[in-house]
Amino acid sequence: MSVSSSLPHESAGLHVTGQARYVDDLPVPAGCLHLAFGMSSVARGMITAIDLEAVRAAPGVVAVYSAADFAVMPDCSPSLHDEPLLAVGEVHYLGQPVFVVVAESHLAARRAARLGRISYDERPAILTVEDALAAGSRFEGGPVIWARGDAAEAIAGAERVVEGSFEIGGQEHFYLEGQAALVLPQEDGAVVYSSTQHPTEIQHKVAEALDLPMHAVRVEMRRMGGGFGGKESQGNALAVACAVAAARTGLPCKMRYDRDDDMMITGKRHDFRIRYRAGVDTDGRVLGLEVTHLVRCGWSMDLSLPVADRAMLHADNAYWLPAVRIESHRLRTNTQSATAFRGFGGPQGMIGVERVMDHVAHTLGLNPLAVRRANYYPEASEAEAGPGEVTQDEPEVTGADRDLTSRGAVAEAGGPAPRTPRDISASKKTTPYGMEVEDFILHGLTEELQKSSNFAARQAAISEWNSTNAILKKGIALTPVKFGISFTLTHLNQAGALVHVYQDGSVQLNHGGTEMGQGLHRKVAQVAAAAFGIDDGRIRITATDTGKVPNTSATAASSGADLNGMAVKAACDTLRGRIAAFVAEKHGGTAAEVHFAGGKVFVGTEELTWEQAVAATYQGRVSLSATGFYATPKITWDRVKGQGRPFFYFAYGASVSEVVIDTLTGEYRILRADILHDCGTSLNPALDLGQIEGGYVQGAGWLTTEELVWDAKGRLRTHAPSTYKIPACSDRPGQFNVGLWQHPNREETIHRSKAVGEPPFMHGISAFLALSAACAACGPHYPALDAPATPERVLAAVARARGPKTACNDEL
Amino acid sequence: MHVTLTINDTKHSLDLDPRTTLLDAIRSHAGLTGTKKGCDHGQCGACTVMVNGRRINSCLSLAVMHDGDAVTTIEGLGTPEALSPLQAAFLETDGFQCGYCTPGQICSATAMLEEIRAGWPSHVSETLDGPALPTEAEIAERMSGNLCRCSAYPNIVAAIRLAAAEREDAA
Ligand code: FES
Numbered sequence: 014m015s016v017s018s019s020l021p022h023e024s025a026g027l028h029v030t031g032q033a034r035y036v037d038d039l040p041v042p043a044g045c046l047h048l049a050f051g052m053s054s055v056a057r058g059m060i061t062a063i064d065l066e067a068v069r070a071a072p073g074v075v076a077v078y079s080a081a082d083f084a085v086m087p088d089c090s091p092s093l094h095d096e097p098l099l100a101v102g103e104v105h106y107l108g109q110p111v112f113v114v115v116a117e118s119h120l121a122a123r124r125a126a127r128l129g130r131i132s133y134d135e136r137p138a139i140l141t142v143e144d145a146l147a148a149g150s151r152f153e154g155g156p157v158i159w160a161r162g163d164a165a166e167a168i169a170g171a172e173r174v175v176e177g178s179f180e181i182g183g184q185e186h187f188y189l190e191g192q193a194a195l196v197l198p199q200e201d202g203a204v205v206y207s208s209t210q211h212p213t214e215i216q217h218k219v220a221e222a223l224d225l226p227m228h229a230v231r232v233e234m235r236r237m238g239g240g241f242g243g244k245e246s247q248g249n250a251l252a253v254a255c256a257v258a259a260a261r262t263g264l265p266c267k268m269r270y271d272r273d274d275d276m277m278i279t280g281k282r283h284d285f286r287i288r289y290r291a292g293v294d295t296d297g298r299v300l301g302l303e304v305t306h307l308v309r310c311g312w313s314m315d316l317s318l319p320v321a322d323r324a325m326l327h328a329d330n331a332y333w334l335p336a337v338r339i340e341s342h343r344l345r346t347n348t349q350s351a352t353a354f355r356g357f358g359g360p361q362g363m364i365g366v367e368r369v370m371d372h373v374a375h376t377l378g379l380n381p382l383a384v385r386r387a388n389y390y391p392e393a394s395e396a397e398a399g400p401g402e403v404t405q406d407e408p409e410v411t412g413a414d415r416d417l418t419s420r421g422a423v424a425e426a427g428g429p430a431p432r433t434p435r436d437i438s439a440s441k442k443t444t445p446y447g448m449e450v451e452d453f454i455l456h457g458l459t460e461e462l463q464k465s466s467n468f469a470a471r472q473a474a475i476s477e478w479n480s481t482n483a484i485l486k487k488g489i490a491l492t493p494v495k496f497g498i499s500f501t502l503t504h505l506n507q508a509g510a511l512v513h514v515y516q517d518g519s520v521q522l523n524h525g526g527t528e529m530g531q532g533l534h535r536k537v538a539q540v541a542a543a544a545f546g547i548d549d550g551r552i553r554i555t556a557t558d559t560g561k562v563p564n565t566s567a568t569a570a571s572s573g574a575d576l577n578g579m580a581v582k583a584a585c586d587t588l589r590g591r592i593a594a595f596v597a598e599k600h601g602g603t604a605a606e607v608h609f610a611g612g613k614v615f616v617g618t619e620e621l622t623w624e625q626a627v628a629a630t631y632q633g634r635v636s637l638s639a640t641g642f643y644a645t646p647k648i649t650w651d652r653v654k655g656q657g658r659p660f661f662y663f664a665y666g667a668s669v670s671e672v673v674i675d676t677l678t679g680e681y682r683i684l685r686a687d688i689l690h691d692c693g694t695s696l697n698p699a700l701d702l703g704q705i706e707g708g709y710v711q712g713a714g715w716l717t718t719e720e721l722v723w724d725a726k727g728r729l730r731t732h733a734p735s736t737y738k739i740p741a742c743s744d745r746p747g748q749f750n751v752g753l754w755q756h757p758n759r760e761e762t763i764h765r766s767k768a769v770g771e772p773p774f775m776h777g778i779s780a781f782l783a784l785s786a787a788c789a790a791c792g793p794h795y796p797a798l799d800a801p802a803t804p805e806r807v808l809a810a811v812a813r814a815r816g817p818k819t820a821c822n823d824e825l
Numbered sequence: 826m827h828v829t830l831t832i833n834d835t836k837h838s839l840d841l842d843p844r845t846t847l848l849d850a851i852r853s854h855a856g857l858t859g860t861k862k863g864c865d866h867g868q869c870g871a872c873t874v875m876v877n878g879r880r881i882n883s884c885l886s887l888a889v890m891h892d893g894d895a896v897t898t899i900e901g902l903g904t905p906e907a908l909s910p911l912q913a914a915f916l917e918t919d920g921f922q923c924g925y926c927t928p929g930q931i932c933s934a935t936a937m938l939e940e941i942r943a944g945w946p947s948h949v950s951e952t953l954d955g956p957a958l959p960t961e962a963e964i965a966e967r968m969s970g971n972l973c974r975c976s977a978y979p980n981i982v983a984a985i986r987l988a989a990a991e992r993e994d995a996a
């Protein structure tokens with residue numbers, strides 16, 4: 014049986030021989046045209062004139078479109094309909110598309126796009142948190158506030174109060190394959206090839222732009238060269254532009270952003286400033302916590318509201334917070350529209366409370382791990398019964414926005430009124446948003462990791478080492494992860510599948526999930542192979558296709574295998590039931606007794622090959638095609654009240670990082686990382702290990718070397734890998750031990766596995782806090798390290814730790 | 826301009842704008858799309874190919890500079906039926922996730938192992954006059970020009986070590 018085995022990626026043979034095709038590799042039909050955007054050169058202003066004469070006259074140019082060429086400007090937003098394909102009247106960020114060139118070649122389009130002359134009446138750009146707060150530039154009427162108890166009173170009554178403010182940078186996705194789309198016009202619609210995590214969204218936006226029903230547009234997606242959230246909504250503009258140009262010219266149209274354009278145009282992870290004030294007892298137990306998230310959302314709404322919500326939902330991470338107040342400001346700035354990125358706000362929310370734990374421990378002179386453990390939610394006991402009854406609310410989609418399959422769909426013009434603090438009585442297992450943590454396993458998991466990583470001994474050795482080394486300092490940190498699994502927009506937690514069994518016994522599998530390297534197709538194929546008791550080789554997964562499985566949700570929120578695996582299983586179970594019923598009737602026995610294993614079908618005393626059983630069923634005139642459907646049970650979420658059970662379950666893990674810093678230069682290395690991560694009963698341990706290792710490195714990259722810099726004019730200065738540093742092979746921890754915590758999921762997920770796409774990303778937090786610990790070893794003060802911890806920031810933190818008197822020369 | 830390239834033992838006579846990069850010539854004119862474009866700036870390594878046996882970033886080189894040269898791309902290293910040792914090793918260790926960096930990683934690693942064999946030192950080599958060994962540190966250093974955003978690095982390094990070890994055994 015192939016579930017829970019480490020079979021390689023489904024396209025492995027194609028990948029290693031260069032035969033795996035991505036959108037940019039597809040052979041294009043003759044006459045295919047290529048598109049490029051002409052971009053705004055100011056961050057904010059009114060457009061006073063657009064002169065495109067030189068662009069039109071450039072060699073190879075077929076057409077040029079700007080706002081003047083549209084009666085209604087097509088929209089690319091996944092939420093508020095606030096993202097015109099091309100700027101209309103005003104520009105909102107430096108890099109915003111203003112016109113689009115359609116030319117005979119990619120190069121001709123790009124060269125011509127440089128020739129546009131656009132005049133602006135410039136306005137002062139709102140770039141920073143301060144700018145936005147001063148101008149009242151924000152989404153929704155005011156901050157969103159969720160609270161439990163009276164945090165201010167709890168803090169006032171606490172023995173110690175710890176407070177601070179903390180910068181957390183954004184992150185460029187840097188999917189190695191840039192955004193790309195290819196549109197083939199049809200006699201009554203369009204076929205779209207798009208590198209997207211959300212084919213249904215592309216279908217919806219293209220249909221809207223062409224003023225066609227969705228049935229006239231078919232979107233196909235075979236694979237992406239990485240997505241990480243950056244292809245959930247950011248591919249809309251390319252597909253819509255190509256669709257419009259293809260409709261107007263009658264020719265196939267293709268668009269691919271070059272790397273610099275990609276980085277200038279598309280959104281990134283939201284950067285945050287987090288302010289915190291915690292009241293604690295002498296053991297470091299948090300009695301009350303106030304947190305404020307100041308979120309830079311960029312120029313349009315995109316998915317910012319659910320991202321900021323998820324940050325709030327992870328402001329507790331693994332900790333019971335008796336009295337808590339979380340305030341979230343969604344600030345509108347004249348920068349790229351921040352978007353989904355692995356973790357979807359969760360990492361930012363989580364690192365906020367991890368910073369609080371670190372600061373509390375430092376202030377009280379306690380071991381940070383002891384403080385963390387003192388604040389953990391209580392461990393779920395083995396015997397504990399399943400979750401109680403939860404009433405299912407109706408999905409709350411209303412209003413004019415019919416972009417139902419987008420995570421931004423709840424957004425309505427004007428936004429909901431600010432929420433008022435509320436009070437509920439809660440057990441120590443209750444999150445700030447009223448969900449019971451029924452599956453908490455971090456006590457046991459942490460203990461095992463402490464042992465396997467030899468944590469206590471290494472911590473002691475490091476403080477010993479630090480006492481004898483003046484220039485180099487080491488740091489170690491253990492941080493936990495508790496990450497909620499499900500889309501917080503409840504109705505997105507559904508999936509469909511279409512399974513065909515052909516008369517020769519081969520199986521074709523279609524589902525709504527997209528493959529971006531996470532191995533989703535492999536996992537789903539394993540599920541089908543297990544259901545039919547056949548070899549994986551008999552199963553083929555086709556490209557994701559909106560013509561085969563409709564109304565899909567984005568492959569996001571780590572939900573790919575959970576949702577699509579269950580839908581595929583449902584379809585396979587239906588087909589297996591039909592085959593079983595047929596062969597039982599023919600050979601005797603009951604359908605329930607028919608058994609599928611090892612390529613055989615066992616019926617009564619007889620044994621058929623899978624192929625024989627299939628052929629016989631076909632000849633018996635029984636349908637061998639079935640759809641499957643799955644909707645996640647138990648979840649219900651009221652985002653206005655901030656109450657409910659937004660998550661089906663939590664995925665857990667913990668990691669230990671050890672680093673060394675050079676206090677003269679601020680440079681550092683990650684010496685060793687140990688991770689223990691919960692995948693439930695892993696569907697494919699090799700794929701899961703890959704996700705965990707990759708997640709850690711990407712998470713550590715976010716918090717260390719990956720720095721986005723905008724200048725005073727709002728121009729992104731880090732728009733290529735020369736200036737934006739993602740981790741390279743040599744940045745990997747010197748020693749890297751990753752283990753799976755293999756215990757079945759309490760909830761009935763696909764073969765009791767757990768989602769693994771996003772949660773490991775947050776293990777990178779331990780690398781950051783190890784750096785903080787190393788800085789703290791330089792002096793008596795709290796280093797208050799900001800992220801990303803570039804060498805400059807490490808030096809600043811070292812100076813803060815030493816304090817005003819001992820800075821620089823005294824120490825040496 | 827007229828340029829003749831021998832790509833994977835096949836002669837290609839191409840009529841090119843002199844500004845065409847070797848990468849674009851391979852992908853768009855010779856129609857071999859296995860070599861990928863990650864940045865087009867010489868910074869990611871996705872476009873790595875071998876020219877006369879040495880690895881280069883094909884996006885940083887003009888096709889006209891290679892008139893008469895022998896270019897090896899991922900397609901020339903092996904096929905699914907007959908994998909090269911490194912291709913087989915990447916398959917064995919699952920040395921990728923999305924696969925977009927993979928052709929560049931494999932071409933780069935193929936040439937890199939030759940560099941080690943020829944005794945070229947690297948930044949982390951203990952001595953400058955060899956012999957260089959395919960250790961983890963050497964591989965990480967010498968492969969740091971090939972970015973993998975999925976961070977499949979542990980398995981990439983494992984694949985290269987595996988291929989290196991197999992070659993030692995065979996030698
Ligand atoms: S595409 Fe050549 S190095 Fe990135």
Ligand code: FES
Pocket residue numbers: 189238239530920921922923924925926927972973974975976977
């Ligand atoms: S496998 Fe995705 S970039 Fe390397």
